[in-house]
Amino acid sequence: MAQKRKRLPNLDRVNPVDETGVNERVARFCTRSIKNDSKHTALKLVLSMIDLTTLEGQDTPGKVKQLCQKAIHLHDNLPGLPTVAAVCVYPNMVGIAKQALMGYGINVASVATAFPSGMSSRDIKLEETRNAVADGADEIDMVISRGAFLAGEYAYVFDEIAAVKEACGKAHLKVILETGELVTLDRVKKASVLAIQAGADFIKTSTGKIQPAATMQVTLIMLQTIREHYYATGEKVGMKPAGGISTSKLAIHYLVMLRETLGDEWMTPDLFRFGASSLANDVLMQLQRQADGLYQSPDYFSKD
Amino acid sequence: MAAKPAHGQARAPINKTCKIFIGGKFPRTESGRYYLFSNNSESAPYTANICRSSRKDFRNAVVAARAAQNGWATASAYLRGQILYRIAEILEGRREQFASELKLQGASTRQANSEVDASIDRLVYFAGWSDKYQQIFSTVNPVSSSHFNFSVLEPSGVVAVLSPECDPMQFGLLALVSNIAPVIVGGNTCVLLAEETHPLTAISLAEVLQASDVPGGVVNILTGSKSELVDFFASHKDVNCIVHSEANNANSTRIQQLASENLKRVVQRPVAQWHGETMQNPYLIKDTQEVKTTWHPIGS
Numbered sequence: 372m373a374q375k376r377k378r379l380p381n382l383d384r385v386n387p388v389d390e391t392g393v394n395e396r397v398a399r400f401c402t403r404s405i406k407n408d409s410k411h412t413a414l415k416l417v418l419s420m421i422d423l424t425t426l427e428g429q430d431t432p433g434k435v436k437q438l439c440q441k442a443i444h445l446h447d448n449l450p451g452l453p454t455v456a457a458v459c460v461y462p463n464m465v466g467i468a469k470q471a472l473m474g475y476g477i478n479v480a481s482v483a484t485a486f487p488s489g490m491s492s493r494d495i496k497l498e499e500t501r502n503a504v505a506d507g508a509d510e511i512d513m514v515i516s517r518g519a520f521l522a523g524e525y526a527y528v529f530d531e532i533a534a535v536k537e538a539c540g541k542a543h544l545k546v547i548l549e550t551g552e553l554v555t556l557d558r559v560k561k562a563s564v565l566a567i568q569a570g571a572d573f574i575k576t577s578t579g580k581i582q583p584a585a586t587m588q589v590t591l592i593m594l595q596t597i598r599e600h601y602y603a604t605g606e607k608v609g610m611k612p613a614g615g616i617s618t619s620k621l622a623i624h625y626l627v628m629l630r631e632t633l634g635d636e637w638m639t640p641d642l643f644r645f646g647a648s649s650l651a652n653d654v655l656m657q658l659q660r661q662a663d664g665l666y667q668s669p670d671y672f673s674k675d
Numbered sequence: 676m677a678a679k680p681a682h683g684q685a686r687a688p689i690n691k692t693c694k695i696f697i698g699g700k701f702p703r704t705e706s707g708r709y710y711l712f713s714n715n716s717e718s719a720p721y722t723a724n725i726c727r728s729s730r731k732d733f734r735n736a737v738v739a740a741r742a743a744q745n746g747w748a749t750a751s752a753y754l755r756g757q758i759l760y761r762i763a764e765i766l767e768g769r770r771e772q773f774a775s776e777l778k779l780q781g782a783s784t785r786q787a788n789s790e791v792d793a794s795i796d797r798l799v800y801f802a803g804w805s806d807k808y809q810q811i812f813s814t815v816n817p818v819s820s821s822h823f824n825f826s827v828l829e830p831s832g833v834v835a836v837l838s839p840e841c842d843p844m845q846f847g848l849l850a851l852v853s854n855i856a857p858v859i860v861g862g863n864t865c866v867l868l869a870e871e872t873h874p875l876t877a878i879s880l881a882e883v884l885q886a887s888d889v890p891g892g893v894v895n896i897l898t899g900s901k902s903e904l905v906d907f908f909a910s911h912k913d914v915n916c917i918v919h920s921e922a923n924n925a926n927s928t929r930i931q932q933l934a935s936e937n938l939k940r941v942v943q944r945p946v947a948q949w950h951g952e953t954m955q956n957p958y959l960i961k962d963t964q965e966v967k968t969t970w971h972p973i974g975s
Contacts, residue, residue: 470885663910664910665910665911665936666730666734666737666907666910666912666913667912667913667938668911668912668913669913670912670913671912671937
C-alpha cells in the first residue's frame with residue numbers, strides 16, 4: 372500500500388478550482404444556525420483539537436513550560452474539560468515540552484525542516500527532523516520548499532516530503548503548504564495532492580508567519596483533496612488549518628465545513644487540528660459564559 | 676438646485692435609516708428588531724424605526740470598546756482635549772439638525788436652541804479639563820518611612836453608561852453629552868445605551884463623533900430597551916464601571932448586585948437638571964477613575 376502511494380502524481384491532471392463556487396460554498400457554511408447544546412459539544416471538540424502553539428524567536432524554556440501547564444490546566448474552574456491535542460514548539464524546546472507533558476496524554480509536536488522558510492539543504496532538514504523525534508516529538512510539522520514548488524520542481528518537493536516522512540519514523544508527519552505563498556487555489560490543490568501522495572499524515576495550511584494564513588477557502592480545497600484521496604484509496608489523511616483562527620465562532624464554522632465535507636469520521640483530534648494560540652481562551656470564555664450566563668473578560672483566564 | 680419633479684409628482688423624501696454605532700461603524704442591530712419612535716404630533720407627524728439592540732450588540736460594543744481602550748488611554752491628555760473640542764466644533768456646525776431633532780423629541784424652539792448651546796459649551800468645558808484634572812486630584816502623601824509616596828488617577832477602562840431619564844426640562848442631548856464627556860476625557864472608552872424615548876439625538880451624536888477624530892470604539896452608542904439590557908450592562912465581566920441614574924431603589928440595588936460579579940465601580944448620577952452649574956465639575960471626571968498609589972524608595 373505504502374509503496375503504491377509514493378509515486379509522483381501527474382499534477383497537470385489536477386482539475387482546476389472554481390473559485391467563485393468555493394466562495395459561495397464557504398459563505399454557506401457560515402450561515403448554519405448552531406443551537407446551544409450543539410455549540411457546547413462543538414466548543415469542547417474544538418478544545419480537544421487545538422495544537423497549542425508557541426513559535427517565537429523569544430521562546431524560553433520557562434515560556435514553554437508555562438504553555439504546557441496551560442495545556443494541562445486549561446481552566447480548572449470548569450470541570451470536565453478535555454485537554455488540547457498537542458503542544459507545538461520549535462525543535463530545541465521538544466525535550467522541555469516532553470518532560471512537562473509526561474503522563475498527561477498530550478502530544479508534543481515540533482516544527483522542523485528549517486521552519487518557517489524551509490530554505491536549507493536537505494541533509495540539515497533531515498537531521499533536524501531526526502533530532503526532534505529523538506528528543507521525543509510525537510508529531511513533526513514540516514514546511515515544503517515553496518520556491519522549488521513554484522518553479523515547477525515537483526519531483527524535488529515530492530522526494531523531500533518522502534525523505535522527511537522516512538526520517539520521522541513513528542512520529543506523525545504534518546506537511547505545511549504555506550498557502551499564503553502559493554497564492555492561487557489551483558496551486559493549493561496541486562500541493563495538497565503532492566503532499567498526500569508523498570506520504571503526509573496531515574496536511575496543514577500555514578506556518579502562521581505569512582499573511583494570509585488559514586482561510587476557509589484554502590481549507591475547503593484541502594479537505595476536498597483529502598476526500599478524493601479517501602475515495603480513491605480508502606486512506607484517511609488529517610487536516611490542520613493554522614494561523615488566524617482566533618474566535619470560537621470561526622472555529623465552529625470550520626467544524627461545520629469539516630462535517631459537511633468529510634463527515635463524522637473526521638470529527639476527531641486524530642484527523643483534524645487547529646493550530647492556534649489565542650483560540651483556546653476564546654473557547655474557554657464561551658464555555659464559561661454558557662456555564663454561568665455572564666459575558667466574560669480575558670482578565671479571568673490564564674494567558675498561556 | 677432640486678430637479679423639477681416629472682409629471683408633477685412630489686419628490687419622494689429620503690429618510691435616514693437610524694442605526695447604532697459600534698467600533699466607529701454604523702451597523703444595524705444583529706437581531707433585526709426595531710421599535711417605533713413617534714413625535715405624537717397630528718399637524719406634522721414624524722415616525723422612525725429605531726434599532727432595538729440585543730445583548731449581542733452590547734457584547735460586540737464591549738469588544739470594540741476594549742480594543743480601543745489602551746490606545747485612547749495612552750493618547751496624550753492634550754490630544755484628548757483637542758478631540759473633545761473638535762466634537763464641540765462639529766456639533767456647532769450641525770446645530771440646526773440637532774435643534775430640529777430636539778423639537779421632534781418634545782422641545783420648543785427656545786428650549787431646543789438653549790439645549791444645543793449648553794451641550795456645545797459643556798463639551799468645551801470638559802475639553803479644557805483634559806490636561807488639568809490630574810493635577811487637581813493627584814497627591815503627594817506624607818508617610819513616616821523613607822518613601823516618596825504619591826497617588827495618581829488612572830482610567831477605569833471600559834465604562835457602560837445607561838443614559839439618564841431626561842427630566843421634563845431636557846430633551847435628550849445635554850444629558851447625553853454630560854454623561855459621555857467626563858467619561859472619555861479621562862481615557863475611558865464607553866458603551867452607552869440611549870434613552871428609549873430620545874433616540875434621534877443619540878444617533879446623530881454618533882455621526883458627529885465619527886466625524887470628529889474620535890477613534891473608533893472609544894464611544895459606542897446603542898438604542899433599545901433599558902429593561903431588556905440593564906442586566907447585561909451590569910453583569911458583563913469585561914466592563915470596569917457602570918454609570919446609571921436609576922431612581923428606583925430596587926433597580927439600583929440590582930445593578931449593584933450584578934456589578935459585584937467583577938467588582939465594577941458603580942456610579943449613580945442623580946436624575947438632575949443637567950443645565951445646572953452643579954452638573955459641570957471635574958468630580959464627574961474623577962467618578963470613573965481609579966487611584967493608583969506608588970511607594971518609591973528614597974535615600975534616608
